[in-house]
Amino acid sequence: MKTLLKPAFAAALAITAIASPAVTAPVMAQSNQKVAVVNVPAVVVNSSAYQTAQTQRQTTxxxxxxxxxxxxxxxxxxxxxxxxxxxxxxxxxxxxxxxxxxxxxxxxxxxxxxxxxxxxxxxxVALSQAYVEEQIQDQLNTAVENAARAQGVSLVISPDVVLFAEATHNLNEAVLQQLNTLIPSAQLVPPQGWLPREMREQQEAAAAATTAPAPAASGSGR
CATH class of the missing domain: 1.10.287 (Helix Hairpins)
Known part of the structure; x- marks a missing residue:
């Protein structure tokens, strides 16, 4: 069956490209590469870890x-x-x-x-959501790579760059199975003082900026 793929919904999850960088459609058509499409946000929200956390959060x-x-x-x-x-x-x-x-x-x-x-x-609640999503994100690259290698795929792209593809190019289920194996469940409650990765990186950048040695002042002699 042929499937017309819709653009993926917006999410702050990276789409993983395996092997070579992005290439144009004509080059892909002329090569012998096996190309597959993965909707990463859809895989994440359907993963066991995500779904279990959603249920547990209602109680916790x-x-x-x-x-x-x-x-x-x-x-x-x-x-x-x-x-x-x-x-x-x-x-x-x-x-x-x-x-x-x-x-x-x-x-x-x-x-x-x-x-x-x-x-x-x-x-x-929002912090718990971010904590669970980050744990899943940490396993995404490995899940995509494992699924691609298992099926002989040399290039993985996201649906938002695809206008048309056969259903056989869909790697969602294979990636989902790999993700569920790598992270069947996630910790729901973040440890004390935990911050999302973006905030940690901002703090690290700010700390690095304050500790960096000031450039030596150049004086002018008379």
Whole structure:
């Protein structure tokens, strides 16, 4: 069966290219390379480690989720009368634009403050999500390489660069099986003080910048 592949959804997961760098379609067509397509984000979210963590998180972080939902409902109850009053006021003939602007600003500030509060409540949940995803990402390259070698594939590309491909070029299932073997489950709760890789790299870069020796000042003689 022939399959028209849709672009992969946006995600912060690297697509792995095996062997040579990206090549143009004409070169690929003329070579004897076996090419396969992998939708990495789809493989990740269907992995055993990811799915198990999603289920466990509902229990482990039930208190934070319930607190966030309760607070969200309360915030909505505070905002709704203000929104209703604002909508009614702006429909009046000769509405006071200055007053409307003040009302709109108040509503916006409350919404922003509420969103920040909810993010703070759910911060442990978001950190758990990032921790699980990073553990899976650490095994992705190996999973893709193992699946490619097992099936004699010399080049792996992502669906967002493919307009058409036979279903036989789909390597998703093989990569998923490899990933489930490499990481059947992931730790759900990050250790104390753990930060996502991007934040760790930023901190390391900042530390390196502060400890780097300052360039020697060049003086001018008279």
């Amino acid at each position: 972080y039930a208190a934070q989720m319930q607190q966030a939902e309760t607070r969200r409902t309360a915030l909505q109850g505070q905002l709704q009368p203000l929104i209703t009053a604002f909508n009614a006021a702006r429909q009046q003939p000769n509405a006071d634009q200055a007053a409307l602007q003040q009302q709109a600003s108040q509503i916006q500030q409350m919404q922003q403050a509420g969103q920040a509060e909810l993010q703070q409540i759910l911060a442990p």
